[in-house]
Amino acid sequence: MATFKLTVNGQKKTLSDIPEDMPVLWVLRDVLDMKGTKFGCGKALCGACTVHLDGNAIRSCITPIAVAEGRSITTIEGLSENGDHPVQKAWVTHDVPQCGYCQAGQIMNAAGFLENNPNPSEKEIVSAMSGNICRCGTYNRIKEAIKTAAKG
Amino acid sequence: MKKEIPIISKIDRRSFLKIGTVGSAGILLGLGVRCTPSEKILDPAWFEPNVFVGLNEKGEVTIIAHRSEMGQAVRTSLPTIVADEMEADWSKVKVKQSVGDEKKYGNQNTDGSFTIRMFYEPMRKVGATAKLMLEQAAAKTWGVNVSECKAKNHKVSHSSGKSLTFGELAQAASELPVPDESLIKLKKQSEFKYIGKNQKIVDLADIVTGNTVYGMDAKIDGMKIAMISRCPVAGGKVKSFDKSEAEKVPGVLKVYQMEGVSFPTGFDKVLGGIVVVAENTWAAIKGREALKIDWEYGINRDYNTDSYNANLLKASNSNGTILRENGEVKKVLNKKGKVLDEVYTVPHLAHAQMEPPAALAYFDETGKCQIQAPTQNPRWVRDAIASQLEMDRENVIVNITLLGGGFGRKSKPDFVVEAAKIAKETGEKIKLIWTREDDIQHDFVNASGMHRIKVAIDENNKVTAWNQHGMIPSIGGTANPAAKQVGAGEMSQGMVDMPFDIPNLCLETHEAPTKTRVGWLRSVHNIHNAFAIHTMVDEIAEARGMDKVQNYLDLIGGDRIIPFDKMVTGFSNYGEDLANYPWDTARLKNVLKMVAEKANYGKSLPTGKAQGVTVHRSFLTYVACVIEVDLTEKGKIRIPEVHYAVDCGRVVNPDRVISQFEGGANFAASGALRSAITFKDGAVEQSNFHDYQVARMTDSPEKVFVHLVESDEKPTGVGEPPVPPFAPALGNAIFAALGKRIRALPIEADKLWA
Ligand code: FES
Numbered sequence: 091m092a093t094f095k096l097t098v099n100g101q102k103k104t105l106s107d108i109p110e111d112m113p114v115l116w117v118l119r120d121v122l123d124m125k126g127t128k129f130g131c132g133k134a135l136c137g138a139c140t141v142h143l144d145g146n147a148i149r150s151c152i153t154p155i156a157v158a159e160g161r162s163i164t165t166i167e168g169l170s171e172n173g174d175h176p177v178q179k180a181w182v183t184h185d186v187p188q189c190g191y192c193q194a195g196q197i198m199n200a201a202g203f204l205e206n207n208p209n210p211s212e213k214e215i216v217s218a219m220s221g222n223i224c225r226c227g228t229y230n231r232i233k234e235a236i237k238t239a240a241k242g
Numbered sequence: 243m244k245k246e247i248p249i250i251s252k253i254d255r256r257s258f259l260k261i262g263t264v265g266s267a268g269i270l271l272g273l274g275v276r277c278t279p280s281e282k283i284l285d286p287a288w289f290e291p292n293v294f295v296g297l298n299e300k301g302e303v304t305i306i307a308h309r310s311e312m313g314q315a316v317r318t319s320l321p322t323i324v325a326d327e328m329e330a331d332w333s334k335v336k337v338k339q340s341v342g343d344e345k346k347y348g349n350q351n352t353d354g355s356f357t358i359r360m361f362y363e364p365m366r367k368v369g370a371t372a373k374l375m376l377e378q379a380a381a382k383t384w385g386v387n388v389s390e391c392k393a394k395n396h397k398v399s400h401s402s403g404k405s406l407t408f409g410e411l412a413q414a415a416s417e418l419p420v421p422d423e424s425l426i427k428l429k430k431q432s433e434f435k436y437i438g439k440n441q442k443i444v445d446l447a448d449i450v451t452g453n454t455v456y457g458m459d460a461k462i463d464g465m466k467i468a469m470i471s472r473c474p475v476a477g478g479k480v481k482s483f484d485k486s487e488a489e490k491v492p493g494v495l496k497v498y499q500m501e502g503v504s505f506p507t508g509f510d511k512v513l514g515g516i517v518v519v520a521e522n523t524w525a526a527i528k529g530r531e532a533l534k535i536d537w538e539y540g541i542n543r544d545y546n547t548d549s550y551n552a553n554l555l556k557a558s559n560s561n562g563t564i565l566r567e568n569g570e571v572k573k574v575l576n577k578k579g580k581v582l583d584e585v586y587t588v589p590h591l592a593h594a595q596m597e598p599p600a601a602l603a604y605f606d607e608t609g610k611c612q613i614q615a616p617t618q619n620p621r622w623v624r625d626a627i628a629s630q631l632e633m634d635r636e637n638v639i640v641n642i643t644l645l646g647g648g649f650g651r652k653s654k655p656d657f658v659v660e661a662a663k664i665a666k667e668t669g670e671k672i673k674l675i676w677t678r679e680d681d682i683q684h685d686f687v688n689a690s691g692m693h694r695i696k697v698a699i700d701e702n703n704k705v706t707a708w709n710q711h712g713m714i715p716s717i718g719g720t721a722n723p724a725a726k727q728v729g730a731g732e733m734s735q736g737m738v739d740m741p742f743d744i745p746n747l748c749l750e751t752h753e754a755p756t757k758t759r760v761g762w763l764r765s766v767h768n769i770h771n772a773f774a775i776h777t778m779v780d781e782i783a784e785a786r787g788m789d790k791v792q793n794y795l796d797l798i799g800g801d802r803i804i805p806f807d808k809m810v811t812g813f814s815n816y817g818e819d820l821a822n823y824p825w826d827t828a829r830l831k832n833v834l835k836m837v838a839e840k841a842n843y844g845k846s847l848p849t850g851k852a853q854g855v856t857v858h859r860s861f862l863t864y865v866a867c868v869i870e871v872d873l874t875e876k877g878k879i880r881i882p883e884v885h886y887a888v889d890c891g892r893v894v895n896p897d898r899v900i901s902q903f904e905g906g907a908n909f910a911a912s913g914a915l916r917s918a919i920t921f922k923d924g925a926v927e928q929s930n931f932h933d934y935q936v937a938r939m940t941d942s943p944e945k946v947f948v949h950l951v952e953s954d955e956k957p958t959g960v961g962e963p964p965v966p967p968f969a970p971a972l973g974n975a976i977f978a979a980l981g982k983r984i985r986a987l988p989i990e991a992d993k994l995w996a
Pocket residue numbers: 128129130131132133134135136137138139140149150151152
């Protein structure tokens with residue numbers, strides 16, 4: 091058990107009595123009560139839990155909270171103030187979601203990816219997004235939305 | 243399934259407020275529909291009125307969504323039907339999810355692709371009734387004849403030019419009696435404003451900002467997290483266990499044994515096992531990992547996929563139980579001429595919906611069991627909890643969250659019953675969570691399917707005989723030990739309703755015991771039936787040296803309505819009377835011709851690329867599919883294009899029909915290319931997405947084109963029909979490109995080039 095200091099969506103947090111190995115996912119969901127980040131596999135296999143750690147997309151389900159000490163996490167709730175990040179807007183334009191469960195992870199992964207590669211080719215999009223499963227099968231729209239966001 | 247017959251009634255302000263539809267704002271007009279229950283509910287109290295639409299003096303319209311949302315857009319499409327007939331402005335409409343209460347809302351079992359089929363007409367009538375009452379209110383206010391008043395876009399105008407908004411009319415309308423049904427006029431198709439037009443889903447903004455609540459997100463103050471360690475073999479039991487290490491994990495509060503059922507388990511009973519209750523999810527996970535359990539595996543310990551399949555294959559040499567027969571198949575098969583004899587196999591599949599099962603349960607101060615769960619079937623949740631916890635079903639309150647995917651998994655209430663039992667045992671507010679490993683290893687898997695099909699082709703190149711042996715474990719066997727093989731009811735999903743006009747035909751099934759929890763998954767038995775039949779059709783075309791589309795048209799034969807109910811004892815037309823939803827070969831041929839034209843079927847393609855074609859009716863919807871593959875890069879199956887031609891009758895929200903087909907193609911690509919559940923010593927061999935693989939963007943068909951038949955026919959389902967024709971069309975395309983015939987799923991890509 092230890093105390094951790096980190097920034098979540100711009101707010102400083104001090105969390106005490108947390109096991110060092112507790113994944114960021116469960117800190118967010120159970121300790122901070124932020125349910126936007128989803129649990130899909132717990133093994134870095136599906137991408138549902140994707141958040142940004144210092145701006146880079148990571149799988150929060152396998153990232154121990156100790157790794158986030160002193161660093162900054164952004165979740166879907168903090169990606170933009172009014173839901174108007176270019177990726178979110180493109181998701182609305184293309185009406186991407188079906189059940190929606192995977193989409194927080196998809197959006198966070200896409201946003202992190204575009205940050206590093208603002209003008210991706212189709213191939214680069216497919217390979218960057220291949221770690222994110224959508225069982226409803228919205229891949230075609232995700233691809234189109236990423237292209238729109240990149241242009242936009 | 244019986245039709246929901248709407249009886250529209252007005253409800254008073256008090257009961258509307260009780261339902262709490264829009265906070266404290268005064269609801270002035272609340273309209274309800276009493277639907278005849280589609281399943282027998284003999285309790286006369288079902289006449290209690292419900293509310294589907296309300297309007298207040300600010301002009302805000304509230305429409306109740308009473309079906310479960312899992313990505314198919316019911317929360318959007320049903321309300322748009324009401325809004326259209328009502329002439330409401332969609333931007334002033336709020337959608338609210340109802341609780342699970344079928345006495346009030348009629349059938350809420352969101353399954354079988356029937357929401358729009360069942361509720362299209364009732365929802366239109368609700369909207370049209372509200373509109374007429376608003377017109378009558380305006381007429382009364384102005385002292386004019388109602389025929390001079392017309393509702394349009396949230397107001398009613400008089401022929402003189404004056405108008406009143408819906409909000410201004412709400413009070414007056416609420417004082418009128420509900421008009422007689424004979425006065426209700428439904429719109430003509432040309433007058434539709436929303437029906438038939440694209441409508442974005444109502445939850446879109448919340449989804450992209452992370453503001454939605456799924457079952458996994460349900461919460462209440464003081465809630466504890468529970469997980470269960472279940473026996474790896476369905477129906478097994480705990481022999482002994484050691485909880486000492488688990489109890490040492492910080493945050494673990496209680497560890498105890500829950501009794502479960504032996505096999506057959508049924509669909510709503512708990513499997514039992516060792517329960518870990520903890521302060522948070524991580525503590526529950528760690529605590530469960532620290533358990534030491536000795537299992538008594540039970541009667542399914544001998545379930546091994548390889549030997550099971552080998553035995554089934556042997557059975558196909560004997561005579562089975564005949565489900566449908568005409569002519570003299572066995573005689574004709576022995577005559578000279580060509581005989582094809584092939585075996586097709588499809589494995590068990592797990593749903594693997596992105597949200598694993600999860601449910602919140604607690605008992606409130608009055609002793610009521612309060613549930614928040616992602617259920618497709620709230621009624622079954624109530625019944626199962628009431629009977630297994632020995633309480634009155636009226637005291638089980640089921641709140642339906644959004645579903646992070648369902649595909650049939652969340653029709654079964656077992657996981658909700660687990661949560662309720664733990665809540666009762668511990669006296670805590672409990673959120674029960676399944677991990678992905680729990681989900682893959684303890685699912686109600688789709689039936690595996692093995693088919694052996696023999697076909698005779700005579701010297702005139704005519705197909706003279708078709709003999710099909712199906713070896714398929716029955717869904718019924720999950721609950722009923724006597725169900726040792728599938729019957730005509732289950733095989734009405736794509737086998738006994740085979741539409742080919744062949745003079746000698748015999749369809750039979752053999753014993754294939756159910757050795758695990760077999761359930762239903764998006765399109766169910768159609769998956770293996772369609773794969774076997776439509777691959778064989780392609781093999782026939784090759785043997786006959788015929789064009790694939792021509793071969794299909796020849797096999798289907800003339801335009802006719804096929805009376806399968808007269809031909810097959812126990813036939814089921816997806817619960818509908820064939821008189822209302824006939825089996826129409828003309829519609830089948832029409833989508834086939836349409837897809838061939840749209841996909842430019844038969845176009846010349848370079849070596850390594852080719853097309854495959856299939857056509858299949860399921861859930862009353864006719865779907866034809868052309869898939870183009872690109873196998874030019876060794877080891878990689880690329881799917882540049884999928885074309886679907888779809889006849890699902892009248893379309894409410896075209897974009898959401900298209901999205902169901904896009905998603906359905908990807909879902910089917912999983913089964914065709916990646917997914918298999920196999921058993922060793924009774925236990926599932928896979929555990930998470932590394933070994934139970936599903937389609938990722940790398941496997942995804944690159945373009946999915948959906949061509950909708952313009953139709954005025956009654957609407958039919960679209961959730962499941964995209965799946966069945968996909969895998970055989972892909973296999974047929976691979977054969978056309980490489981000459982390798984695909985007779986087993988999933989396709990082993992590495993072997994294609996061997
Ligand atoms: S939940 Fe983290 S990758 Fe699946």
